[in-house]
Amino acid sequence: MKFCPAFSKQTIFIYFILLFLFYLFYILNICSVDEEKFSLKSFFKTHHISNYKSATIRFVSLLGYNAEDSFENKYRRLKKQNLVPIKRLPDALIIGVKKCGTRALLEFLRAHPDVRAAGSEVHFFDKFYHKGFQWYREKMPPTLEGQITMEKTPSYWVTRSAPRRVYAMNPAVRLLAVVRDPVTRAISDYTQSASKRPTLPRFEDLALVNSTVGWGGTWSVVDASWPPVRLGVYARPLRRWLRRFPRSRLLLISGERLVADPAAEMARVQKFLGLKQVITEKHFYFNSTKGFPCLLKSEGQSIPHCLGKTKGRSHPFIDPVAIERLREYYRPFNERFYELSGINFGWP
Numbered sequence: 555m556k557f558c559p560a561f562s563k564q565t566i567f568i569y570f571i572l573l574f575l576f577y578l579f580y581i582l583n584i585c586s587v588d589e590e591k592f593s594l595k596s597f598f599k600t601h602h603i604s605n606y607k608s609a610t611i612r613f614v615s616l617l618g619y620n621a622e623d624s625f626e627n628k629y630r631r632l633k634k635q636n637l638v639p640i641k642r643l644p645d646a647l648i649i650g651v652k653k654c655g656t657r658a659l660l661e662f663l664r665a666h667p668d669v670r671a672a673g674s675e676v677h678f679f680d681k682f683y684h685k686g687f688q689w690y691r692e693k694m695p696p697t698l699e700g701q702i703t704m705e706k707t708p709s710y711w712v713t714r715s716a717p718r719r720v721y722a723m724n725p726a727v728r729l730l731a732v733v734r735d736p737v738t739r740a741i742s743d744y745t746q747s748a749s750k751r752p753t754l755p756r757f758e759d760l761a762l763v764n765s766t767v768g769w770g771g772t773w774s775v776v777d778a779s780w781p782p783v784r785l786g787v788y789a790r791p792l793r794r795w796l797r798r799f800p801r802s803r804l805l806l807i808s809g810e811r812l813v814a815d816p817a818a819e820m821a822r823v824q825k826f827l828g829l830k831q832v833i834t835e836k837h838f839y840f841n842s843t844k845g846f847p848c849l850l851k852s853e854g855q856s857i858p859h860c861l862g863k864t865k866g867r868s869h870p871f872i873d874p875v876a877i878e879r880l881r882e883y884y885r886p887f888n889e890r891f892y893e894l895s896g897i898n899f900g901w902p
């Protein structure tokens with residue numbers, strides 16, 4: 555029987571050697587990568603793609619097979635998988651104060667790429683605490699590792715149980731509260747209610763009540779129990795929050811400065827939250843029709859936009875006597891608030 559020359563013993567031997575060498579190269583190539591380090595399992599254990607950015611890997615290219623490209627693809631795929639945003643409990647809360655500019659603060663913060671916030675007020679620590687933290691987490695927007703999750707509900711400021719509950723969620727949470735001249739705040743609060751109930755009595759008639767004085771005459775005094783008035787006594791809630799949280803965990807923002815110089819106030823806010831100074835004066839323009847600063851661009855919107863119609867309403871004319879009476883009423887409370895907070899807001 556004649557052997558075909560292509561399959562002679564010698565040829566088969568050479569093919570075998572080549573095949574072996576090919577296999578050897580392949581094995582060496584696999585071994586040059588630390589398998590444990592680059593396995594999917596270990597990747598998910600470490601949870602962050604940045605751990606791999608500095609890893610130096612040398613691949614031996616085989617027969618035109620670009621192993622480096624292959625790693626890049628794998629890296630991209632893993633990066634994608636690792637960076638799936640997930641819902642987390644808030645790292646920071648805007649806890650108040652109602653009608654002081656809380657929406658403006660949140661909208662300005664949302665223009666920051668490292669901040670994600672629930673769009674509407676969640677009211678977890680006042681109304682829905684019984685629903686549990688899982689429910690609360692579900693209300694949050696998905697965030698990437700390193701992004702800050704936020705929400706704002708101004709009524710937390712005056713909810714007695716809120717400091718304890720917030721502390722139970724996270725003692726290291728960062729708290730932000732916007733405060734504003736309590737007289738303007740009360741008028742703003744009233745304007746909102748009047749817009750819903752046109753039959754509401756005048757502001758003056760609700761803020762002041764007649765009181766009988768010694769000589770039988772009457773004198774109008776501030777009705778301290780009327781909610782729009784009561785809410786302007788900031789010292790009380792502040793004391794409650796400071797019983798749970800150190801002062802350094804709470805940032806007080808001036809509502810007046812947020813309107814007059816939003817960039818400067820946002821610089822303080824970003825510093826407090828440990829964020830890069832991204833929101834600067836370039837983000838704002840003053841809209842003279844609205845009479846307020848508006849954003850040039852924000853999350854999901856690349857066109858200039860102002861807050862909605864319910865923010866920055868025009869206030870009704872209020873009798874200056876009533877205004878003065880309210881100012882006198884608030885003065886000692888404001889002093890106490892300045893002392894407690896360590897900031898003189900300079901309200902008249």
Ligand SMILES: Nc1ncnc2c1ncn2[C@@H]1O[C@H](COP(=O)(O)OS(=O)(=O)O)[C@@H](OP(=O)(O)O)[C@H]1O
Nearest residue numbers: 652653654655656657658742846847861865866867
């Ligand atoms: N940039 C900008 N645009 C519009 N409005 C601004 C802005 N900055 C602060 N403000 C003031 O915010 C006031 C409303 O406060 P809040 O957002 O805290 O109100 S609420 O508690 O959420 O209802 C709102 O009160 P009113 O003027 O009474 O409408 C504004 O004075």
